[in-house]
Amino acid sequence: MTQKTLKAAVLGASGYTGAETVRLLRNHPHVEAVAATGNALAGQKLSSIFPHLGGRGDLDVIKAEDVRWDEIDVAFGCLPHGTSQDLIETLPSNVKIVDLSSDYRFRDPVAYSKAYGREHIAPERTASAIYGLSEHAAESLKGADLVACPGCYPTAILMVLLPLMSPLIIDTDSIIIDAKSGASGAGRGLKEGNLFCEVTEGTHAYGVGTHRHTPEIEQELNLRAGKSDIEVTFTPHLLPMARGEHVTCHLRGDVHDVQAALEAAYANQPFVTVLPLGSPPPDTRHVRGTNDCRIAVYPDRVKGRVIVIGVIDNLVKGSSGQAIQNLNLMMGWDQALGLDVLVPLFP
Ligand SMILES: NC(=O)C1=CN([C@@H]2O[C@H](COP(=O)(O)OP(=O)(O)OC[C@H]3O[C@@H](n4cnc5c(N)ncnc54)[C@H](OP(=O)(O)O)[C@@H]3O)[C@@H](O)[C@H]2O)C=CC1
Numbered sequence: 001m002t003q004k005t006l007k008a009a010v011l012g013a014s015g016y017t018g019a020e021t022v023r024l025l026r027n028h029p030h031v032e033a034v035a036a037t038g039n040a041l042a043g044q045k046l047s048s049i050f051p052h053l054g055g056r057g058d059l060d061v062i063k064a065e066d067v068r069w070d071e072i073d074v075a076f077g078c079l080p081h082g083t084s085q086d087l088i089e090t091l092p093s094n095v096k097i098v099d100l101s102s103d104y105r106f107r108d109p110v111a112y113s114k115a116y117g118r119e120h121i122a123p124e125r126t127a128s129a130i131y132g133l134s135e136h137a138a139e140s141l142k143g144a145d146l147v148a149c150p151g152c153y154p155t156a157i158l159m160v161l162l163p164l165m166s167p168l169i170i171d172t173d174s175i176i177i178d179a180k181s182g183a184s185g186a187g188r189g190l191k192e193g194n195l196f197c198e199v200t201e202g203t204h205a206y207g208v209g210t211h212r213h214t215p216e217i218e219q220e221l222n223l224r225a226g227k228s229d230i231e232v233t234f235t236p237h238l239l240p241m242a243r244g245e246h247v248t249c250h251l252r253g254d255v256h257d258v259q260a261a262l263e264a265a266y267a268n269q270p271f272v273t274v275l276p277l278g279s280p281p282p283d284t285r286h287v288r289g290t291n292d293c294r295i296a297v298y299p300d301r302v303k304g305r306v307i308v309i310g311v312i313d314n315l316v317k318g319s320s321g322q323a324i325q326n327l328n329l330m331m332g333w334d335q336a337l338g339l340d341v342l343v344p345l346f347p
């Protein structure tokens with residue numbers, strides 16, 4: 001039997017994750033992007049905004065209200081948080097939603113309001129959405145209608161930390177996460193902090209002690225560990241590069257236990273490589289342009305401490321790639337469909 005091709009609308013295709021979703025879907029055998037939406041840039045061809053997407057399958061960027069929703073099977077929400085829920089809650093109920101924003105990531109609407117400073121317009125839906133860290137949610141993703149893709153930092157960090165939570169093999173009182181992102185993590189919108197001169201030839205921390213990804217990370221760690229008191233120290237930094245995310249987790253535990261737990265968790269996972277102990281540290285360029293995640297474990301010279309490094313591409317595993325991986329799992333397909341063709345771009 002021939003597989004039906006799902007018709008996808010990419011909401012926010014004139015932004016970075018939307019354009020990346022369109023790019024990646026071109027490799028997908030069973031999903032076709034047939035609608036692309038934008039706001040200020042609606043009215044243009046997608047290839048005039050993103051010339052690299054020119055050629056086959058060019059799309060008109062239209063407003064979401066002009067999409068012919070009766071023809072759409074799945075929507076990828078690549079919109080700013082807040083805008084995302086406002087639009088998603090107006091869509092027909094038969095359209096499957098894979099949301100890349102933070103709008104449906106919080107299982108507790110009160111925690112959402114605390115982190116984002118607004119009331120959720122559909123608190124019961126955020127409570128029941130599936131948190132789509134693909135490798136850790138495969139079963140619950142099957143048949144799901146609404147999936148919240150994790151943030152790019154939470155993706156890289158939880159890929160490292162979740163396998164250490166159950167059984168709990170690290171001390172949860174001393175988790176310190178030093179994280180770095182390329183500037184595409186901040187989106188394509190014009191912001192002073194993203195100007196070339198503000199980003200190049202330097203680096204700086206931001207959101208120190210306050211970043212909104214901290215409660216998202218803590219939510220998932222506590223759920224996995226069956227606890228409610230895990231807190232983490234998380235410090236993100238902006239690096240002068242377009243894409244890539246690098247996290248260094250400083251933990252208290254046994255290096256061999258940590259290595260064994262990570263190897264066991266990802267033994268059969270196509271996108272995750274746990275490097276052998278003693279390997280050179282992974283580089284964001286080893287996963288650039290792919291849905292891969294590489295993890296490496298090191299003993300600290302301080303007795304009883306372990307350092308674990310994870311790298312992903314924020315625009316692929318950290319957003320659009322994982323979104324497609326999630327759709328594959330929702331549909332009961334091979335999770336790697338359309339994504340296993342990607343090969344890292346180095347240097
Ligand atoms: N960048 C990343 O690495 C990651 C991003 N995310 C999340 O994914 C989502 C998209 O991020 P990203 O692609 O970087 O963002 P961008 O700023 O690059 O793109 C935002 C998109 O949303 C559209 N948009 C903005 N405002 C409105 C509105 N009021 N109504 C309708 N459409 C609107 C924009 O249209 P137009 O330009 O035409 O005005 C654009 O297409 C965000 O929620 C982000 O937090 C998650 C993980 C990683």
Ligand SMILES: CC(=O)N[C@@H](CCC(=O)OP(=O)(O)O)C(=O)O
Binds near residue numbers: 101150153181184185
């Ligand atoms: C470099 C940079 O600015 N990164 C963004 C995170 C991108 C991401 O994952 O964001 P969402 O949780 O909004 O989806 C930030 O720190 O806010």
